[in-house]
Amino acid sequence: MSQSYDVIVVGVGAVGSAACYDLAKRGLKVLGLEQFAVPHNMGGTHGNSRQTKIAPYIGSDYEPIILRAYELFHEIVEESGQKDLMVTTGFLDLAPHRNFSGYKNNLGHFEDLSASQVRERFPQFHIDEPYWGAFDPVGALLRPEVAITTYVRMAMRLGTHVMANTKVLDWSADAAGVMVKTDRETYSADRIVFCAGPWTGKLLKNLGITCTVTRMSFAWVWPLQNVKAYEPEAMPCWCIEDEDGIYYGFPMMTDVPGYKIGLHWYGEPVDPDNFNRTPNAHDESLVRKGLQKYFPEANGPLLGIRTCLYDHTVDDVPIMDKHPEHDRVVLCGPLCGAGFKFAPAYAEIAADFVEKGRTDLRSDFLRIGRLLPSS
Numbered sequence: 362m363s364q365s366y367d368v369i370v371v372g373v374g375a376v377g378s379a380a381c382y383d384l385a386k387r388g389l390k391v392l393g394l395e396q397f398a399v400p401h402n403m404g405g406t407h408g409n410s411r412q413t414k415i416a417p418y419i420g421s422d423y424e425p426i427i428l429r430a431y432e433l434f435h436e437i438v439e440e441s442g443q444k445d446l447m448v449t450t451g452f453l454d455l456a457p458h459r460n461f462s463g464y465k466n467n468l469g470h471f472e473d474l475s476a477s478q479v480r481e482r483f484p485q486f487h488i489d490e491p492y493w494g495a496f497d498p499v500g501a502l503l504r505p506e507v508a509i510t511t512y513v514r515m516a517m518r519l520g521t522h523v524m525a526n527t528k529v530l531d532w533s534a535d536a537a538g539v540m541v542k543t544d545r546e547t548y549s550a551d552r553i554v555f556c557a558g559p560w561t562g563k564l565l566k567n568l569g570i571t572c573t574v575t576r577m578s579f580a581w582v583w584p585l586q587n588v589k590a591y592e593p594e595a596m597p598c599w600c601i602e603d604e605d606g607i608y609y610g611f612p613m614m615t616d617v618p619g620y621k622i623g624l625h626w627y628g629e630p631v632d633p634d635n636f637n638r639t640p641n642a643h644d645e646s647l648v649r650k651g652l653q654k655y656f657p658e659a660n661g662p663l664l665g666i667r668t669c670l671y672d673h674t675v676d677d678v679p680i681m682d683k684h685p686e687h688d689r690v691v692l693c694g695p696l697c698g699a700g701f702k703f704a705p706a707y708a709e710i711a712a713d714f715v716e717k718g719r720t721d722l723r724s725d726f727l728r729i730g731r732l733l734p735s736s
């Protein structure tokens with residue numbers, strides 16, 4: 362038996378690292394437990410880049426959360442001086458019709474572009490009618506590994522303990538507090554926050570809700586011509602709605618060579634502890650299909666290909682709530698495959714639950730009641 366803490370954060374990934382920092386800033390004695398290294402490439406938060414944007418969420422349930430997440434990302438950049446954590450590139454959303462995915466009532470937050478206007482401004486995109494574009498000028502590229510590193514560094518400076526390579530095996534909670542058994546030691550605390558991403562279902566199996574994990578892949582290629590057209594000065598982050606799913610990509614950055622592209626779809630269900638992480642020919646073919654269709658001039662040599670995990674609830678809306686049976690336990694995930702952009706705001710909601718038992722950030726749609734068998 363070892364030390365006692367105010368709060369234990371299980372999982373030091375995207376949201377867990379931000380939660381460690383948020384809780385530490387509130388003056389709490391925090392322990393973060395991570396089964397792998399910090400950061401690592403075994404879960405849902407690796408690959409050097411994630412997209413964020415505001416326009417599609419204006420008028421939706423996510424509006425206050427994305428706006429708060431933007432504030433918090435700007436805040437951590439300011440506080441840490443880690444300027445490459447968030448790079449404003451703009452975000453271009455393309456679909457084979459106008460006024461798609463939420464771009465209806467939020468004029469003023471994006472530019473409405475016809476296919477020919479898109480081609481004129483971004484000739485790298487091979488897009489024709491009936492495609493339309495929505496360009497969000499505040500769209501940005503976030504660096505996930507840099508964010509996790511920064512949050513952990515800042516939290517540890519405030520006294521947080523983070524234990525890597527420490528797997529949580531079991532936990533219990535009662536009126537006196539929580540106990541967490543790991544493969545090293547057992548820890549106690551007043552409260553616990555689960556930020557376990559794709560492993561949430563394994564750690565919370567008694568909840569009686571379904572959490573599914575799926576395998577995804579993405580790749581980097583070297584453009585065949587006009588390399589400068591794929592650099593951030595000329596290229597935004599982007600998504601293209603396609604019959605196979607949504608292709609997405611990023612301008613080329615300096616920390617990894619090549620032009621990154623992936624296909625967003627539901628994915629192939631897997632066990633996060635036992636699946637084939639090695640990318641295969643099918644993974645590459647998904648990316649090649651998108652390149653051939655939309656970026657034939659970039660369809661060059663492969664520089665890297667990786668697998669990654671999405672996590673899903675049945676409605677693909679995340680869970681941010683207190684545990685329905687344990688007041689001292691806060692649930693912060695799964696984030697449902699699109700959560701990096703919201704991570705610091707989700708961490709703030711979790712920290713609010715720990716500190717005050719409630720949050721003022723409007724987020725009722727994230728409560729677990731909607732998923733429980735009796736509701």
Ligand SMILES: Cc1cc2nc3c(=O)[nH]c(=O)nc-3n(C[C@H](O)[C@H](O)[C@H](O)COP(=O)(O)OP(=O)(O)OC[C@H]3O[C@@H](n4cnc5c(N)ncnc54)[C@H](O)[C@@H]3O)c2cc1C
Nearest residue numbers: 372374375376396404405406412529558560699700701702
């Ligand atoms: C290919 C891909 C592309 C994506 N693109 C985007 C994007 O452009 N924009 C966006 O907003 N989102 C995107 N997402 C989603 C986003 O990256 C994830 O939703 C988010 O990063 C998940 O964060 P998390 O903290 O929930 O999980 P993770 O970062 O995976 O953290 C969970 C942590 O818990 C640890 N853990 C689990 N069980 C235990 C245990 N028993 N003991 C100790 N530690 C444990 C894990 O090791 C892990 O480090 C993408 C995801 C993928 C896979």
